[in-house]
Amino acid sequence: MASDTVLITGISGFIAKHVALILLERGYTVRGTVRSSAKGEEVRVTLARHGAAVDRLEIIEADLLSDAGWAEAAAGCRFVVHMASPFPMAQPRDRFALVPAAREGTLRVIGAARDAGVERVVMTSSIVAVYQGHGSRADARYGDADWSNTNDPSVGAYAVSKTVAERAAWEATRGTGLELAVINPAFVLGPLLDADAGTSAMLIAMMMRGRTPVVPDVSFGIVDVRDVAQAHMAAMETPAAAGHRFILSAGTRSLIEIGRHLAAADPTLRRRVPRFVLPDYVVRMASKVSAQARLLVLELGRAKDLDADPARTNLAIVFRTPEEAIAATAASLREYGLVR
Template identity: 40%
Template sequence: MRDERVLVTGGTGFIAQHCIIALLRDGYQVRTTVRSLSREAEVRQQLKTGGVEAGERLSFVVADLAADDGWHEAAAGCTYVLHGASPTPTGDKAGEDDWVRPAVEGNLRVLRAARAAGVRRVVLTSAFGAICAGHRKPEHRPFDETDWSDLTGDVWLYQKSKTLSERAAWNFIDREGGDLELSAINPVAVVGPALGKDYSHSIRLIKNLMDGQPGSPKVNCGFVDVRDVADLHVLAMTHPAAKGERFLAISGDSLWMADVARVLRERMGAAASKVPTRVLPNWLIRLGALKDPTMRGVVPLLGLDMNATGEKARRLLGWTPRPREEAIVAAAESLVRLGLLKETA
């Protein structure tokens, strides 16, 4: 067992739990934050589903991004911090103050605690949403780490919160970080194996297809396996070349949702019997968005090429992600295995 302890924030999160699994398998001691210790048993069970008995190598501490309490205790004695916890307000009434301010203040709260505790490096889980959004005239080239979302364009509050909170983290390091180092990971749609009912929004895309949604919108998306995202966090945590860098996490080129549906039909057999073959016309999506708030965010993405490159992580860190098709199928298989799909009537 290594002597080094790593703090992973937001231990109930999908990416966070896979990061904990990767760290425990590498021999690290891990501490994770939860908003209530009542979630500890659930987290341990989901880690077990992922193949790891955490035992005493994993400890829990209560801390909330909205308050200072618990963060200095959480960071104390840790060599590294993987910070993926982020506020996710719910409901149609959630506004900018619900999304942006908590994300920015949460990042700064964690960074201050890490600096005070003498942490060596923080790896921030940012998002592709901090890179790809709001560009009025997308150039015909893959997005890369030099791109930042244009907040004067058409962006969701989620994308705005991710952009401003990541910028706030880099500004903190530049101005008052001291010896604290920072790396950022910007994943595209994160799929791969779910560990329980709490999984990524991206896996919901797979679930909706498997459950038989009416068709596939003309939306383009990059995909990456959560296990590879976790591996990239661990690489960025220790690799000298990762200091001060952001890394886009994507496996291969992006896919249209119709391509994702085809992968599922080809690879999942009878379990994919309800996956649609139809491509939904753009006008139908726009019409549906007038009544369904969950569809409104799709409208600005219709027809846009959202391809990106993970070349930097491969070149600098030696990152080797699984094929995108394998990640998509792993998500679908886990939904079947855990009984999370709608039952056929």
């Protein structure tokens, strides 16, 4: 049984609660940051309901845009899992609007970890820090050496923030002795631990409610949140993981395919899930007036082959299928009354 203390930033997030659960199950002491004490209490209740030993859970208030609380949060920790980052449902018009919280927050966490003598930081980045802004690229294979091109105006605010923050983390840890490993998950689905659904799950909820009868021809890599949590723990514990990025994806599915898998898992959804693919020219026309549509144009019909082999080989991750993740998301949305 482990006895080390692990700091999880943004512990109230969808993925972060799964990471906290698996670390507590493994015997770690977990310290989590939240922006409000109320959020912290919600996390404690959620984890206790799923059998976690919350007597080994400590909650600290800290905000990415403030220095207050970070030294206290990192003190005495062996590891830091940095997960806090803004992820709004709607993309801001300003492509750099999310950068201050993402980049400056990351630097605050890295600085606090370094000053506290932390051994390793595991950072949650995203696949959008890997493949965006390369619309004319012929090779559909993307790996850990690839970076999104934030100079491309097609790259939205969230992808810009994740790319800039991850690059800042690599730069801030270079030559310091503080180890860094980065997790780059694709579209994260899977079971919810409570009714606080994240942005990814809400897309599935919209499909289940019948609000997306037509969808653009866009595809995503998909990974189950349980595998994402396992990868974070493995990146923390595996000595050779230091200095590496790990893409997490169990396979790519289009929006129309996601709808079909939802209907297969729950036949009552057949008349609600998307049934038609929006013609590309309609999306291109909409992009002239809609910032959200503009983000989709370069993704239309674009296949992406995401190289998750390093996670399989070096972190020993055996991925659940996208269909398992989709079905688990739908079941959880029903269980917590978010879709009827």
